[in-house]
Amino acid sequence: MTTLHSIIIDSDRLFTGEDVPAAYYEDTYVKDIPPVHAVALPVNEEEVQSLVRYAIDRDLTILARGAGTGVAGAQVPLKEDALIIDLHLMNRIVALDEETLTLTVEPGVLVGEIHRYVESQGYFYPPDPASKHSTIGGNVATNAGGLRAVKYGTTRDYVRSLTAVLPSAEVITMGSRNIKSSSGYDLKDLFIGSEGTLGITTRIQLKLIPLPQARVSILLAFDTVQQATDATLAILTSGADPSGVELFERQALRYAEQNLGYPLKSQVGEAYLLMTLDGNDPKELAMRAERIEQIAKETALESHILTPEEALRNWALRDNILLGLTVFTEFELLDEVVPINKFAELIEATKQMQAKHKLNVLNFGHAGDGNVHTLLMKDDLSEEEWTERRAALLKDLYQKVADLGGLPSAEHGIGIVKKEYMEKMTDPVNLTYMRAIKQVFDPDNRLNPGKVF
Amino acid sequence: MTTLHSIIIDSDRLFTGEDVPAAYYEDTYVKDIPPVHAVALPVNEEEVQSLVRYAIDRDLTILARGAGTGVAGAQVPLKEDALIIDLHLMNRIVALDEETLTLTVEPGVLVGEIHRYVESQGYFYPPDPASKHSTIGGNVATNAGGLRAVKYGTTRDYVRSLTAVLPSAEVITMGSRNIKSSSGYDLKDLFIGSEGTLGITTRIQLKLIPLPQARVSILLAFDTVQQATDATLAILTSGADPSGVELFERQALRYAEQNLGYPLKSQVGEAYLLMTLDGNDPKELAMRAERIEQIAKETALESHILTPEEALRNWALRDNILLGLTVFTEFELLDEVVPINKFAELIEATKQMQAKHKLNVLNFGHAGDGNVHTLLMKDDLSEEEWTERRAALLKDLYQKVADLGGLPSAEHGIGIVKKEYMEKMTDPVNLTYMRAIKQVFDPDNRLNPGKVF
Numbered sequence: 001m002t003t004l005h006s007i008i009i010d011s012d013r014l015f016t017g018e019d020v021p022a023a024y025y026e027d028t029y030v031k032d033i034p035p036v037h038a039v040a041l042p043v044n045e046e047e048v049q050s051l052v053r054y055a056i057d058r059d060l061t062i063l064a065r066g067a068g069t070g071v072a073g074a075q076v077p078l079k080e081d082a083l084i085i086d087l088h089l090m091n092r093i094v095a096l097d098e099e100t101l102t103l104t105v106e107p108g109v110l111v112g113e114i115h116r117y118v119e120s121q122g123y124f125y126p127p128d129p130a131s132k133h134s135t136i137g138g139n140v141a142t143n144a145g146g147l148r149a150v151k152y153g154t155t156r157d158y159v160r161s162l163t164a165v166l167p168s169a170e171v172i173t174m175g176s177r178n179i180k181s182s183s184g185y186d187l188k189d190l191f192i193g194s195e196g197t198l199g200i201t202t203r204i205q206l207k208l209i210p211l212p213q214a215r216v217s218i219l220l221a222f223d224t225v226q227q228a229t230d231a232t233l234a235i236l237t238s239g240a241d242p243s244g245v246e247l248f249e250r251q252a253l254r255y256a257e258q259n260l261g262y263p264l265k266s267q268v269g270e271a272y273l274l275m276t277l278d279g280n281d282p283k284e285l286a287m288r289a290e291r292i293e294q295i296a297k298e299t300a301l302e303s304h305i306l307t308p309e310e311a312l313r314n315w316a317l318r319d320n321i322l323l324g325l326t327v328f329t330e331f332e333l334l335d336e337v338v339p340i341n342k343f344a345e346l347i348e349a350t351k352q353m354q355a356k357h358k359l360n361v362l363n364f365g366h367a368g369d370g371n372v373h374t375l376l377m378k379d380d381l382s383e384e385e386w387t388e389r390r391a392a393l394l395k396d397l398y399q400k401v402a403d404l405g406g407l408p409s410a411e412h413g414i415g416i417v418k419k420e421y422m423e424k425m426t427d428p429v430n431l432t433y434m435r436a437i438k439q440v441f442d443p444d445n446r447l448n449p450g451k452v453f
Numbered sequence: 454m455t456t457l458h459s460i461i462i463d464s465d466r467l468f469t470g471e472d473v474p475a476a477y478y479e480d481t482y483v484k485d486i487p488p489v490h491a492v493a494l495p496v497n498e499e500e501v502q503s504l505v506r507y508a509i510d511r512d513l514t515i516l517a518r519g520a521g522t523g524v525a526g527a528q529v530p531l532k533e534d535a536l537i538i539d540l541h542l543m544n545r546i547v548a549l550d551e552e553t554l555t556l557t558v559e560p561g562v563l564v565g566e567i568h569r570y571v572e573s574q575g576y577f578y579p580p581d582p583a584s585k586h587s588t589i590g591g592n593v594a595t596n597a598g599g600l601r602a603v604k605y606g607t608t609r610d611y612v613r614s615l616t617a618v619l620p621s622a623e624v625i626t627m628g629s630r631n632i633k634s635s636s637g638y639d640l641k642d643l644f645i646g647s648e649g650t651l652g653i654t655t656r657i658q659l660k661l662i663p664l665p666q667a668r669v670s671i672l673l674a675f676d677t678v679q680q681a682t683d684a685t686l687a688i689l690t691s692g693a694d695p696s697g698v699e700l701f702e703r704q705a706l707r708y709a710e711q712n713l714g715y716p717l718k719s720q721v722g723e724a725y726l727l728m729t730l731d732g733n734d735p736k737e738l739a740m741r742a743e744r745i746e747q748i749a750k751e752t753a754l755e756s757h758i759l760t761p762e763e764a765l766r767n768w769a770l771r772d773n774i775l776l777g778l779t780v781f782t783e784f785e786l787l788d789e790v791v792p793i794n795k796f797a798e799l800i801e802a803t804k805q806m807q808a809k810h811k812l813n814v815l816n817f818g819h820a821g822d823g824n825v826h827t828l829l830m831k832d833d834l835s836e837e838e839w840t841e842r843r844a845a846l847l848k849d850l851y852q853k854v855a856d857l858g859g860l861p862s863a864e865h866g867i868g869i870v871k872k873e874y875m876e877k878m879t880d881p882v883n884l885t886y887m888r889a890i891k892q893v894f895d896p897d898n899r900l901n902p903g904k905v906f
Contacts (some may be wrong), residue, residue, distance in 0.1 A: 097794075098690070099686060099792075099793070099794035100792045100793055100794050101689065101690065101793075122690075142635045143633075143634070143635045143639075144635075145633045145635075149632070149633060150632075153610075154633055156639075157606075157610070166882075170882050171882070172880070172882045172883060172886070173880065173883075174883065176792075176858060176859075176860065177792040177858055178790045178791065178792060178823055178858070178859060178860050178863070179602070179603075179790070179793065179822035179823055179824075180596075180598045180602060180607055180790050180819075180822050180823070180824050180863035180864055181596070181646070181790065181860050181862070181863060182595045182596045182597075182598075182646050182788075182862045182863060182864050182865060182866045182867070183860040183861050183862045183863075183867055183871075183875055183878075183879070184646075184867065184875060184879060184883070184884075184887050184905060184906060185643055185646070185647055185651075185887045185890055185891075186596075186609075186642045186643055186645065186646055187643075187883060187886060187887065187890075189639045189642035189643070190638055190639055190640075190642070190643055192639065193634070193635050193637075193638070193639055194638055198638075210689075210690050210691065210692045212692070213692065233552060236554065236663075237551070237554065237575075237663055238663065239663045239665070239666065239733045279737075280692045280741075281734075281737045281740055283736070283737070284732075284734045284736070284737035287734055288733075335635075337631045337632070337633050337634065338631065339552075339553045339629075339630040339631060340552070340553055340554075340632065341550075341552035341553055366633075369632035369633050370631060370632055370633070371632075371633050405629060405630055405631070406629075406631060407629065407631050407634050407636040408636050409634070409635040409636045410631070410633040410634060410635060410636075411633055411635050412635060413635045414635070414636055414637065418636075422636055422637060425636075426636070426637060427625070427626065429619075429623050429624070429625045430625060430626075430627065430637070430640060431637075433625070433640060433893065433894065434637050434638045434640065436893040437638055437640075437890065437893060438638075439893075440886065440889040440890060440892075440893060441886065452637060453637060
């Protein structure tokens with residue numbers, strides 16, 4: 001039998017037993033990660049394929065991971081003796097093809113690096129999951145959304161093709177450089193968002209668009225979340241075409257203000273909308289911004305068209321919400337999604353749950369696409385109170401999300417953390433066929449077992 | 454056992470034996486359609502479900518069809534004794550939801566009707582497959598593309614959810630009103646483009662966007678296809694953001710000119726680009742149009758920014774290409790797709806094949822997304838010459854498409870007409886898993902057997 005050392009020659013890319021770095025046993029959402037068989041860091045597809053064959057020979061489960069920034073517990077094993085394939089060294093930008101407007105990358109490239117690189121060449125890769133340190137492979141695995149999904153869509157909309165090693169160790173390329181296809185089943189979209197349960201991505205071809213030449217950001221302050229979401233709907237139907245519409249409660253931002261050491265431009269609101277418009281003609285942008293100000297006039301307490309410097313500072317606060325929270329407190333982050341017209345009702349319901357369960361709740365999120373990031377705050381609760389109240393609140397919350405026609409995860413994935421709710425909230429017929437498809441690709445349940453459903 | 458007459462009470466919605474209208478035995482692409490078991494025209498999902506149960510009980514194959522405008526032979530049965538489920542009476546626009554920007558329709562609604570209805574309400578459903586008489590169900594089955602795919606994408610990009618009756622007679626709803634999802638496998642996209650082989654669509658929820666308030670069309674004339682496609686690439690990367698970029702050879706348009714009785718605005722070119730820009734600010738549109746004229750200046754023989762009336766007349770010619778051909782001659786229409794930078798090379802190759810096989814070839818298509826509609830012209834060839842030369846040319850053509858990294862169908866589907874080429878041009882690993890997925894949903898191969906692969 002092949003040994004791991006014959007597959008991964010460099011000893012600094014292979015860890016077993018006591019040598020496995022502690023980081024692989026740490027996860028915010030999954031405690032008590034069982035001992036792994038080994039951690040291998042391949043640098044090319046052939047090595048990935050050999051590792052999969054190795055796992056087949058020994059009947060090991062496999063867990064592929066990227067930067068480990070996932071927040072649903074998808075990137076850690078649940079079963080003992082898993083082979084961890086860490087793809088973060090497969091981080092080459094392979095080719096920019098300006099004639100087909102595509103960028104070919106390996107899965108370990110950071111999204112922030114893709115942004116920097118393509119923008120330096122005059123192109124734009126719109127998906128921006130706020131976490132610049134997540135890998136593109138992880139973004140594909142979760143169909144990451146983020147800050148610009150309203151105008152530009154999610155990761156799914158920018159993947160032209162995916163190459164993956166299947167659980168059988170076969171290599172498959174799904175999709176192509178072709179822009180359109182009506183040639184057989186769409187396997188590519190089946191893989192996107194499958195959280196490492198169907199195959200291990202080794203190469204990704206992304207669609208690029210021309211970089212917009214101008215940008216303007218607007219900050220609106222409201223008394224209530226309802227007013228902010230009413231304005232959101234009016235903005236979305238106005239043709240003002242924002243790339244994203246971010247909403248946050250004032251309290252959700254205060255840790256970021258504390259962490260960065262400066263205040264949001266406006267301090268009068270309980271709920272804020274922060275949005276960016278992009279385009280190529282500054283005059284046309286100004287017209288669209290004016291349209292938004294007109295819409296906001298009736299209900300907004302304040303409305304600010306931000307200077308470029310202000311935009312940078314205020315967006316930095318938005319981007320710092322999670323980091324700020326992490327520095328100062330303990331919390332659980334959710335990413336439920338509801339139809340856009342139910343956004344305010346859901347947030348209102350979380351406030352009732354806060355009172356009922358005596359557990360503080362804050363909200364921020366992508367109002368333009370109905371994706372709420374509810375934060376459950378540990379504050380001064382004891383571990384026992386935190387565990388009990390949180391479980392009770394989550395039950396109510398996901399029930400409400402289901403009642404509103406929503407889904408447990410918009411962009412972070414189900415992983416293990418939301419699996420219970422996923423199973424409750426998904427129509428059994430859908431679950432049956434999802435499981436059957438898993439069985440087709442992975443009959444031995446070798447890839448990331450126990451996740452999603 | 455249930456009888457068909459107890460499922461479909463109205464006799465004018467059920468045909469058997471000699472009563473089956475001749476139209477169900479006619480197809481441009483498939484000759485000798487075998488006798489069918491019956492043709493049923495359900496008006497609701499329950500009837501569809503009962504019909505599927507009926508077919509299961511008697512082990513009949515099922516063929517779902519819409520308006521019958523398909524051009525790949527997907528909508529006619531290959532096996533004797535099929536139950537045809539004609540969905541064109543399920544043609545209700547169920548609901549426009551302005552709060553979620555969605556339109557719920559039954560599969561038999563014509564795309565042209567969707568356009569008229571939503572535009573009258575200030576909304577826009579971008580996919581426009583030129584054939585206004587095709588049904589939305591058929592558009593979903595083939596992932597129809599069309600004239601505005603460059604800026605707006607294809608049918609796939611506008612389907613929020615699909616409800617379908619599966620071969621098991623279970624009803625499944627895939628997708629939802631939610632804009633984002635990272636909650637399990639994407640079954641919806643698996644169904645889109647599956648040409649009626651996985652289930653029978655009974656309800657579709659479409660995404661709408663605000664209707665652009667202004668539009669301008671531009672016509673460019675070139676000496677060669679290569680010049681036209683070079684200009685296309687420059688236009689696509691310029692930020693001018695055309696909704697579509699249509700290319701046609703002069704000869705491909707002359708039947709339309711003859712049919713409509715007036716000439717194209719320009720007569721000097723061998724290859725033309727016709728494109729539309731849309732937006733909300735006429736000044737910004739003018740700026741983008743100007744950018745295109747600047748790009749074209751070096752190589753175009755003529756460049757015309759069309760008045761609204763000219764735009765109507767010249768687009769009518771483009772839309773009339775197929776009808777014009779049908780009136781005056783006999784031909785075969787293809788819809789191969791290649792990466793956009795290979796468009797000119799493919800068209801050039803068809804001209805060499807024309808000489809080699811002594812069979813005239815014309816081309817038009819969607820240069821902005823690499824989708825060529827090659828026309829094989831029967832002209833004065835005898836049936837025997839036509840059959841032989843066409844087969845030989847098609848073999849060369851699809852080989853060339855494959856060499857260029859293309860696909861046999863961009864938007865019409867594989868059906869039966871392109872099945873042979875689909876199987877040759879698709880990587881066997883992909884085919885294996887597509888077949889396995891078909892097996893999951895349709896283990897008895899009851900739905901549209903013998904199609905796609």
